[in-house]
Amino acid sequence: MSIRKTSKTLLKRAGLIPIAVGTLTVGGSILALYPQASSAQSNNTSHLSNNASNYGYTGSYIYGSKTGGGSSNSAAITNLTLSASSIPLGKSLFLENCSSCHGTQAQGSSRAPNLQGLGAATVDFWVSTGRMPLADPTIQAVQKPSRFSRSQTLAIDAYVASLSSGGPLIPNVNLSLASESAGATLFSTNCAACHTITGAGDALASGVYAPSLSVATPTQIAEAIRTGPGNMPRFGPLTLSNQQVADLAKYVGYLQHPNDRGGIALGHVGPVTEGFVGILVGLGSIMLAGFWIGGKNK
Numbered sequence: 001m002s003i004r005k006t007s008k009t010l011l012k013r014a015g016l017i018p019i020a021v022g023t024l025t026v027g028g029s030i031l032a033l034y035p036q037a038s039s040a041q042s043n044n045t046s047h048l049s050n051n052a053s054n055y056g057y058t059g060s061y062i063y064g065s066k067t068g069g070g071s072s073n074s075a076a077i078t079n080l081t082l083s084a085s086s087i088p089l090g091k092s093l094f095l096e097n098c099s100s101c102h103g104t105q106a107q108g109s110s111r112a113p114n115l116q117g118l119g120a121a122t123v124d125f126w127v128s129t130g131r132m133p134l135a136d137p138t139i140q141a142v143q144k145p146s147r148f149s150r151s152q153t154l155a156i157d158a159y160v161a162s163l164s165s166g167g168p169l170i171p172n173v174n175l176s177l178a179s180e181s182a183g184a185t186l187f188s189t190n191c192a193a194c195h196t197i198t199g200a201g202d203a204l205a206s207g208v209y210a211p212s213l214s215v216a217t218p219t220q221i222a223e224a225i226r227t228g229p230g231n232m233p234r235f236g237p238l239t240l241s242n243q244q245v246a247d248l249a250k251y252v253g254y255l256q257h258p259n260d261r262g263g264i265a266l267g268h269v270g271p272v273t274e275g276f277v278g279i280l281v282g283l284g285s286i287m288l289a290g291f292w293i294g295g296k297n298k
C-alpha cells in the first residue's frame with residue numbers, strides 16, 4: 001500500500017513525513033497485533049475457568065446480581081468462597097480482638113458500628129488493610145500492616161459473614177482480563193478528584209484525607225470501590241461494572257510501579273504524559289488513515 005502522491009506532498013509540505021512514517025509503523029503494528037490480542041484473550045479465558053473452579057466460583061449472588069452481566073465465566077472478577085471450617089478460628093480471633101468494641105455477635109455497641117450484613121468484603125478490607133483493630137476510635141482509621149495472616153483474616157471474614165447474610169463477597173481480580181488504558185480513563189473521572197491523578201492521596205476536609213493508593217492490592221482496591229470505606233463513596237455495579245472495577249485495579253497497579261514495565265519511559269508524570277503522547281500518535285494515525293482511505297476511494 002502506498003500513500004497517494006498528493007497526500008505525500010501535503011505531508012512533506014507540512015514537514016510531517018518523519019512523523020507520518022513513524023505513525024505508519026505504529027499503526028501497522030497495532031493492526032498486526034489484533035489477531036494476537038484476541039487469541040491471547042481466549043487463552044486467558046481458559047486460564048480463568050481453572051482459576052474460577054479453584055476458588056469455587058458459583059456465579060450466583062454478587063452485590064445482589066450476577067457477575068459482570070456476562071453469561072460465561074470469563075469474568076474479570078470472581079468471588080472467593082470462604083470455608084465454613086474456618087469459622088471457629090475466626091470466632092475466637094474476633095472475640096479476642098474485636099468484640100470489646102463491636103460486641104460478641106458483631107452487633108455493634110456505643111463504641112463501634114454494627115457489622116452484621118456488611119458482607120465479607122467490608123470486613124476483609126478493614127482487617128487486611130490494618131485499619132482494624134482500632135486503637136483510637138476518635139480518629140480516622142489508618143492503613144497499617146495487618147495484625148493477622150491472610151488465612152486468619154479470611155477466618156474473621158467467615159465468622160462475621162456467618163452471623164447474617166448480605167453485603168458484597170470478597171472479589172478476586174483477574175488482571176490478565178483487565179485493560180490498563182480503560183482503567184486510566186475511569187481513574188481520572190472517578191478517583192483522581194480525591195486520590196489525585198498519581199494516586200498519592202490528599203487531604204479532603206477537617207482531618208479527613210484520601211490515602212495514598214501505593215500499597216493497596218487488587219482485592220483491596222475492588223473492595224474499596226464496592227464497599228466505600230469511611231468517607232469514600234460506594235460505587236455499585238450500576239455505576240461501575242465488574243470489568244471496570246478490574247480495569248481500575250490494573251491501572252492502580254500501574255501507578256504503583258510506573259517504571260517496571262519496559263517500553264519507553266515518558267518521565268514521572270506518567271498518565272498525563274502518556275495520554276498526551278497517545279493523543280499525538282492517535283491523531284497522527286487518524287490523519288494518515290484519512291489520507292490513505294481518501295487515496296483508495298479515488
Ligand code: HEC
Binds near residue numbers: 111118124133230
Ligand atoms: C477500639 C475499638 C475497636 C476495635 C477493637 C475494633 N474496631 Fe472495628 N471499628 C471501630 C470503630 C470506631 C469503627 C468506625 C470507624 C470509621 O468509620 O472510621 C470501626 C469500623 C469497622 C468496620 C467498618 C464498618 C463500616 O460501617 O464500614 C469493620 C468492618 C470493622 N470495624 C471490623 C473490625 C474487626 C473485624 C475488628 C477486630 C479484628 C475490629 N473492627 C476491632 C472500633 C473498633
Ligand code: HEC
Binds near residue numbers: 210211213220
Ligand atoms: C470523595 C473522595 C473519594 C473518591 C471519589 C474515591 N475515594 Fe478512595 N478513599 C477515600 C477515602 C476518604 C478513603 C479512606 C477511607 C477510610 O480509611 O476511612 C479511601 C480509601 C481508598 C482505598 C484504600 C487504600 C488503602 O490502602 O488503605 C482505595 C484502594 C481506594 N480508596 C480506591 C479508590 C478508587 C479506585 C476510586 C475510584 C473508583 C476512589 N477510591 C474514589 C476517598 C475517595
